[in-house]
Amino acid sequence: MMTTISTFLAARGIYILTLILLSLGVAGIIVCNNYMKKLICMNIMQVAVIFFFLCFGQKAGGTIPVAMNDAVTASQYINPLPHGLMLTAIVVSLGTTGVGLSLLFRIKEKYGTIEEDDLIKRQRDKELNKNVEEGKNK
Amino acid sequence: MIQNLPVLIILLPLCAALLSLLLTRINRNLSKYVLTLAVLASLVLSVYQLHLVVTEGTIHYTVGNYQTPYGIELVIDSLNALILVVIEIISFMTVLFAENFGVKRKVVQGGARALIGLLITGLLGMTSTGDVFNLYVFLEITSLSAYCLIALGGSRGVVAAYKYMLVGTVAATFYLLGVGILYSATGTLNMADMKDILSQGVYDDVMLVSMSFLTIAFGIKMALFPFHGWQPSAYAHAEPGTRPLITGVMSKVPALAMFRFFYMIYGTDFKYMKLLLVIIGILSCLGMIYGSVFAMMQKDIRKILAYSSVAQIGYISLGFAIGTPIALAGAFLHMMGHAFMKGGLFFCTGAIRYKYGTSDINDFGRIYKQMPLTCGLLTVAALSMIGIPPTAGFFSKWYLASGAAENHQWIYIAVLVLSSLLNAVYFFRLIEKVFIQKSAGLKERWKSEVLELPFTIILPIVVCFVAILGIGIFNVKIIDILLMTLEGVGL
Numbered sequence: 217m218m219t220t221i222s223t224f225l226a227a228r229g230i231y232i233l234t235l236i237l238l239s240l241g242v243a244g245i246i247v248c249n250n251y252m253k254k255l256i257c258m259n260i261m262q263v264a265v266i267f268f269f270l271c272f273g274q275k276a277g278g279t280i281p282v283a284m285n286d287a288v289t290a291s292q293y294i295n296p297l298p299h300g301l302m303l304t305a306i307v308v309s310l311g312t313t314g315v316g317l318s319l320l321f322r323i324k325e326k327y328g329t330i331e332e333d334d335l336i337k338r339q340r341d342k343e344l345n346k347n348v349e350e351g352k353n354k
Numbered sequence: 355m356i357q358n359l360p361v362l363i364i365l366l367p368l369c370a371a372l373l374s375l376l377l378t379r380i381n382r383n384l385s386k387y388v389l390t391l392a393v394l395a396s397l398v399l400s401v402y403q404l405h406l407v408v409t410e411g412t413i414h415y416t417v418g419n420y421q422t423p424y425g426i427e428l429v430i431d432s433l434n435a436l437i438l439v440v441i442e443i444i445s446f447m448t449v450l451f452a453e454n455f456g457v458k459r460k461v462v463q464g465g466a467r468a469l470i471g472l473l474i475t476g477l478l479g480m481t482s483t484g485d486v487f488n489l490y491v492f493l494e495i496t497s498l499s500a501y502c503l504i505a506l507g508g509s510r511g512v513v514a515a516y517k518y519m520l521v522g523t524v525a526a527t528f529y530l531l532g533v534g535i536l537y538s539a540t541g542t543l544n545m546a547d548m549k550d551i552l553s554q555g556v557y558d559d560v561m562l563v564s565m566s567f568l569t570i571a572f573g574i575k576m577a578l579f580p581f582h583g584w585q586p587s588a589y590a591h592a593e594p595g596t597r598p599l600i601t602g603v604m605s606k607v608p609a610l611a612m613f614r615f616f617y618m619i620y621g622t623d624f625k626y627m628k629l630l631l632v633i634i635g636i637l638s639c640l641g642m643i644y645g646s647v648f649a650m651m652q653k654d655i656r657k658i659l660a661y662s663s664v665a666q667i668g669y670i671s672l673g674f675a676i677g678t679p680i681a682l683a684g685a686f687l688h689m690m691g692h693a694f695m696k697g698g699l700f701f702c703t704g705a706i707r708y709k710y711g712t713s714d715i716n717d718f719g720r721i722y723k724q725m726p727l728t729c730g731l732l733t734v735a736a737l738s739m740i741g742i743p744p745t746a747g748f749f750s751k752w753y754l755a756s757g758a759a760e761n762h763q764w765i766y767i768a769v770l771v772l773s774s775l776l777n778a779v780y781f782f783r784l785i786e787k788v789f790i791q792k793s794a795g796l797k798e799r800w801k802s803e804v805l806e807l808p809f810t811i812i813l814p815i816v817v818c819f820v821a822i823l824g825i826g827i828f829n830v831k832i833i834d835i836l837l838m839t840l841e842g843v844g845l
Contacts, residue, residue, distance in 0.1 A: 238531075245520055258523050265530050272538040298537075301487055305530060308494045312523050315501055319516045326509040335513065 230271050237264035251323065251330040255316045262309040266302050273298030359403050360415040360428040363438065364478045366396040367445070371471025378464025385467050386453060393449050393474060397442040404435040408835055414484075423547045429484035432838040433686065437481050437610060440690045443821070444602050444697050445474040447814035451701060452595030454708055454811060466506060470596055472499040473604075480607045486533050486619075487543045489611060493529065493575070497522045500604060504592040511591040518584040525574035532567035535560060549619050558625040565630060568615055575608035578671055579641025582664045589660035594704050597656075598814070601663060602697030606689045609670050613682070616674060617843045635675030639769045641668035646776035655703050655715050658780060659696065662739065665773055666692050672766060673754050679844040681757020683836040684750050690832070691746030691825050695735045698818030702732045705811050710796040715784060719791035724798070725806050729788050731819045736781035738822050741774045746825035753833065 225232075241261025248254050278294035279287055287293060324330055327338050355362075370392035374385035407413060413430040416422060430438075449470060476496030483489050501522070505515035537543060539560045540551040552561060570581065577585035589601050620627065645665030652658045670692070673685020705728045706721065707713055722729035738745035751770060758766040805812060825832065 242524065245524065251516065254520055258520060261524065261527050265527050265534065268531065269534050272534070297543075298534075304487075304491060308491070308526075311494070311498055312519065315498055316516070316519055319501070319505055319512055319519065322505065322509075322512045323516060326512060339510070339513070 231268070234264050234267045234271065237261075237267065240264075249332050251320055251332065251335075255313065255320065258316070259309065259313060262305070262312075266305055266309075269298040269302050269305075358415075359399060359406070360413060360430050360482055361417060363396050363399050363403065363442075364475055364482065366392040366399075367471045367478065368475040371468045371475060374467040374471060375464040378467070382463070385464055389467050389471055390446075390449050392471075393442070393446045396478075397439075397446050400435070400438045400442045403430060404432075404439050407432050407435040408838070412839075423542055423544050426488050427484040427544060427546075428482045429545070430482055432835045433610075433840070434481055436690065436832070436835060437606070437686070438478060440693050441474070441477050441481065441603050441607070443817065444599055444693055445470075445477075447697075447701070447817055448596055448599040450810040451598065451704065451814050452593075454808060455593070455595030455704070462506075466503070466593070466596075469499045469502050469506075470599070473503065473596075473599065477603055477607050480611060484545050485543055486536070486545060486548070490526070490530055490533065493608075493611075494526055496604065496607070497526065497575075500600060503596045503600065504588050506593040507591045510587070511593070514584075514587040514591045518588045521574055521581075521584045525571045528567045528574075529571035532564040532571060535564035535567070545614065545619055549621060552619065553621055553623060555623070555625070561620060561624060562626050565615075565620065565626070569612075569630070569634070572608050572612035572615070573637075576605045576612065576667055576671075577664060578667060579637050579644060579664065582641070582645075582667075585664065586657055586660040589663065590654065590656035594707060597704065598697040598700040601659070601700050602693045605663065605667055606670070606693055609667065609674075609689065612671075613674055613685075617677075617682070622677070622844070631675045631677055634671055635763075635766065638668040638670075638672040638675060639766065641665060642672070642769055642773035643776070646773050646780070650776065650780045653714060653716065655713050655718075655784070656700075658715070658784070659699050659703070662777065662780070663696060665777070666696070666739070668773070669751070669754060669770070672770070673757070676754065676757045676761055676763060676766060677844050678757045678760050679837060679840045679842075680753055680760065682840045682844050683833045684753025684757055686836050686840075687746070687753060687825070687829060687832060688750035691738065691750050691822065694818050694821040694825065695738050695747065698731050698735045698815070698822065701811070701814045701818060702728050702735070705807055705815065708811060709798060709807060711799055712796060715787050716791075717794045717796060718784075718787040720789065720793040721796075722789055723793075727806060727812060727815055727819075731815045732788060733785055734819055734822055736785055738826070740778045740781055744823065744826045746822050746829070749826055749829040 238261055241257045241264060244257025244260065245254050248257060273295050275294045279292060281293045281296040320330055323335070327335055329335055329338065367389070370389040374389055377385035377388055403413070407430055415428040415430070417426045417428065420426070452466070452470060472495055476492045476499060479492035480489055480496060483492060501515045501519045504518060505512045536548065539557045540548050542548050542551060573581040589597070592600050642665045645661050645663070645668065649658045649661035649665070652661060666688070669688050670685045673681045673688065703713055705725065706718070709725065710717070710721070734745060738747035741747040741751045751774065755767050755770055758764070758770070
């Protein structure tokens with residue numbers, strides 16, 4: 217019994233951990249009230265997918281994909297493509313984080329808060345004030 | 355030169371976008387001319403490419419001459435070529451239109467032009483690529499520039515953009531996950547190659563898992579019913595000049611990508627295809643009702659149009675759910691028609707806002723006297739949304755319904771008719787406000803003796819007007835071109 221569990225974990229455990237990380241990220245985006253925390257959770261989610269690609273790109277006994285004298289067949293090298301793809305994904309995630317942080321900056325500047333419920337309240341107050349002023353003008 | 359056509363169409367707006375910040379430093383207007391010319395050139399090339407595809411068949415272009423399963427491939431079939439032309443026309447008009455609303459600061463102006471250029475590049479790239487990872491990269495280019503353009507629309511726009519960014523990143527991540535699962539099973543990223551390997555039928559369960567991720571991803575990006583939460587506020591508060599591009603085209607291109615995954619990679623032989631199509635059908639039916647009902651409840655014209663987009667996207671995905679070639683052609687006809695209708699309606703609201711500075715429909719009383727052209731387009735686009743012949747909307751709904759009748763899916767026809775009637779309720783209300791209600795006595799912000807509006811606003815309005823009627827009248831020709839690709843792809 218123990219051996220089956222441990223062999224399963226040795227072979228597939230990393231994928232389960234990645235799945236947990238992904239669900240943590242998605243759950244965090246939904247549950248957190250603070251926009252900064254949401255951004256952090258978004259990053260966690262992206263990192264989970266990067267882990268996933270790196271895990272299936274891994275091969276037992278494979279070496280880095282640089283031509284070596286003693287390794288001649290393709291099976292002796294790991295596949296470089298998932299790593300290459302993930303370099304792109306990391307760049308994209310950097311860009312998204314940058315845009316997210318600058319948007320947060322502007323939200324803080326305009327509303328003075330980055331808590332979601334505060335923000336909704338202030339938006340509603342602003343709307344009400346605007347309507348009252350328009351009513352006065354008419 | 356000519357053999358590099360597919361990549362030139364994408365590269366021209368990209369180069370103009372990258373140069374625009376630099377050019378703005380030299381002269382304020384230089385980047386405007388460069389971007390306009392680049393998009394115009396790319397429009398001309400895409401029309402020529404459509405001609406080539408129709409006469410000589412599908413174009414396969416290998417970027418950098420790396421052979422197909424390894425390198426990136428651009429595939430232009432008759433479907434892509436048509437959608438590319440539509441994207442180019444709307445983009446060109448938006449580039450002209452946006453100049454009337456631009457922010458006055460020099461740096462922001464250059465940046466906004468760069469963002470529009472990048473958005474156009476991303477949309478064109480997503481449409482023409484034949485490589486699943488390349489699609490991801492273009493998807494992210496589109497999304498990132500769209501976040502920034504939405505954020506330029508004032509303080510509510512920033513919040514809308516932030517929310518869209520969170521949801522949009524979930525979509526992009528899910529897409530990447532779906533692609534990762536497919537890649538780990540097949541070992542290829544090329545769409546045609548992936549289809550060959552998947553059609554052996556040994557990967558059915560893997561495909562089901564990745565398909566659920568991909569459906570959610572595209573569902574979020576195209577604002578399909580339960581995933582539409584980001585859409586109304588993002589559409590309503592985006593930068594007014596670029597709204598036609600964001601609302602008209604940005605949600606259609608993910609729908610095209612979704613179609614590619616459903617029918618051109620998974621294929622109709624896929625074991626769970628029927629189940630998947632039923633789920634998509636239910637979601638689109640719910641979306642069509644929900645979007646129309648919520649649009650009826652709004653007062654702000656931007657919100658009305660945003661919620662009606664939720665319903666209209668439902669028509670497109672309904673076409674995918676029915677799945678016969680005729681219904682698919684109807685879905686694509688609706689995609690093109692709706693790009694002009696929704697783009698046109700947002701050109702109108704932009705024009706009214708430019709002239710009077712309001713977007714509350716209760717202030718629209720009898721503005722047809724001052725703005726006859728604008729109200730003409732407003733009426734034609736509204737009638738087309740409801741589906742009255744000879745506008746584009748009637749024929750796309752007709753093809754959708756006849757596809758559903760072919761498959762004996764009567765419930766879809768019932769929902770189609772019901773949703774059209776609901777559309778009629780709020781669009782006739784809009785028409786009533788414009789033509790019959792008492793004038794609210796608004797002050798004009800822009801006056802001229804000759805034209806009702808500046809030329810760069812008149813041109814898009816006229817083009818949309820012609821396009822909505824043109825797509826309706828020449829629908830048989832367009833359907834023939836679409837069927838060149840769709841024949842044999844559908845059920």
